[in-house]
Amino acid sequence: MSDKTKVTHKVMITDTILRDAHQSLAATRMRWDEIEPVLSQLDEIGYYSLEAWGGATFDTCLRFLCEDPWDRLKNLKKYLKKTPIQMLLRGQNLLGYRHYADDVVEKFIEKAIENGVGVIRVFDALNDVRNLETSMKAIKKYGAGRCVCEAAISYTTSPVHTTEYFVKLAKTLEDMGADNICIKDMANLLLPFTAYEVVKEIKEELRPETKVHVHTHNTTGTGDMINLMAIQAGADIVDCALSPLGNGTSNPATEPLVATLKGTPYDTGIDINKLLPIVNHFNKVAARLEKDGFLSARVRKVDINTLLYQVPGGMLSNLISQLKAAGKEDKLMECLSEVPVVRKDCGYPPLVTPSSQIVGTQAVWNVLAGRYKTLTAQYKDLILGKYGKVPGEVSPEVLKLCTAHGEEAITCRPADLLSGELQRLTEEVKSSGYYQKEEDVLSYALFPEVATSFFKWRKARETGVDDDMAKNSDGVYPV
Structure with a gap:
């Protein structure tokens, strides 16, 4: 040293x-x-x-x-x-x-x-x-x-x-x-x-x-x-x-x-x-x-599957749940074998949210329907650079499948394609009647529906009036 x-x-x-x-x-x-x-x-x-x-x-x-x-x-x-x-x-x-x-x-x-x-x-x-x-x-x-x-x-x-x-x-x-x-x-x-x-x-x-x-x-x-x-x-x-x-x-x-x-x-x-x-x-x-x-x-135990298949624990449980929903639990080993293929084809992304879910779901589809017979929208977006640049090279064959209907890969930073959002979001929160502070706009930006539900709950707690129960016609709160 x-x-x-x-x-x-x-x-x-x-x-x-x-x-x-x-x-x-x-x-x-x-x-x-x-x-x-x-x-x-x-x-x-x-x-x-x-x-x-x-x-x-x-x-x-x-x-x-x-x-x-x-x-x-x-x-x-x-x-x-x-x-x-x-x-x-x-x-x-x-x-x-x-x-x-x-x-x-x-x-x-x-x-x-x-x-x-x-x-x-x-x-x-x-x-x-x-x-x-x-x-x-x-x-x-x-x-x-x-x-x-x-x-x-x-x-x-x-x-x-x-x-x-x-x-x-x-x-x-x-x-x-x-x-x-x-x-x-x-x-x-x-x-x-x-x-x-x-x-x-x-x-x-x-x-x-x-x-x-x-x-x-x-x-x-x-x-x-x-x-x-x-x-x-x-x-x-x-x-x-x-x-x-x-x-x-x-x-x-x-x-x-x-x-x-x-x-x-x-x-x-x-x-x-x-x-x-x-x-x-x-x-x-x-x-x-x-x-x-x-x-x-269960989550306190050593997970040997992560060592054997290089598949994180959360990704493994997601694979199992998808196969169970399809009545195909017997296909787990095939899916585990398919994950490295799918991951290699999309340029070896780290298997962390969201890429772990994207790769896992595509592997399940490959096993159940045939390799790349069905392409998920998220997997196509990953291939096309919409999440960012993947570490390795994308399979030319899979890229061709992903662009078969006129879609184009992007090479710029994905956020360069986004216009400013803050002013619009601020106006939306203020017009809703729930605005209290700048941070509310940021909560709404991240989780619009969840934040709005929280704002309604907060207002009802503070005022004793539930907006969802109030009559829109006369503003009278039913007793």
């Missing part, structure tokens, strides 16, 4: 207990009343950051928890005086499921930082850096001196995704303004010795002040080994989750790593005794999530 990669300072931990942990294990169903009681204690632990916002929490707050995600962020900031609030952002997709115009992306990031976010981890599912340009520029613009820009590499395995590929990508992201580089192993496909090699070579390429942050899960049971090897290779920060909601499809548990590193050159400086009352609290939260059917033993 070279002097440059030799760790002589403590390793820092980002705890995901407030976001990725319950998103991965329990459908993102942790409520504010389960978060608030321990925030002051969490703030005293000495974490690098607490991942507490973004990802699926935004959608879930609005859709299922009757909670304004912006209010959650503001309330988090009231308690977290020392520890930065970290969020996960999907680049040009923000927290939604499509590309948004640049003006929406910039305003969203401005408001996220204004309301308390201190670290923004931003990634693109295809590792197309063009899809990160606007968000990274906005983070640097509005977050100067108060928000870290952490650019993430979506890790995957393929002939295209070599160590050299990841090193080059890391350097590109640093040159774009990233303060930290995150290796985001969302599917737990990164193996421990590979983690050492990738971290070591990235660390040697970057400037000394650029931190390397490793994010993995424990789906395949390798998460702790990945973190340990990454730390020895020079990783500055690793993601963990407190044990009540750690391991399995979540992130490796915090407490074992803290204990392992204690007294070594990598000592985190965290007092494990201070974690105990917090762990006890989240044990109760986990019990509630299990009782309500959101947390099952």
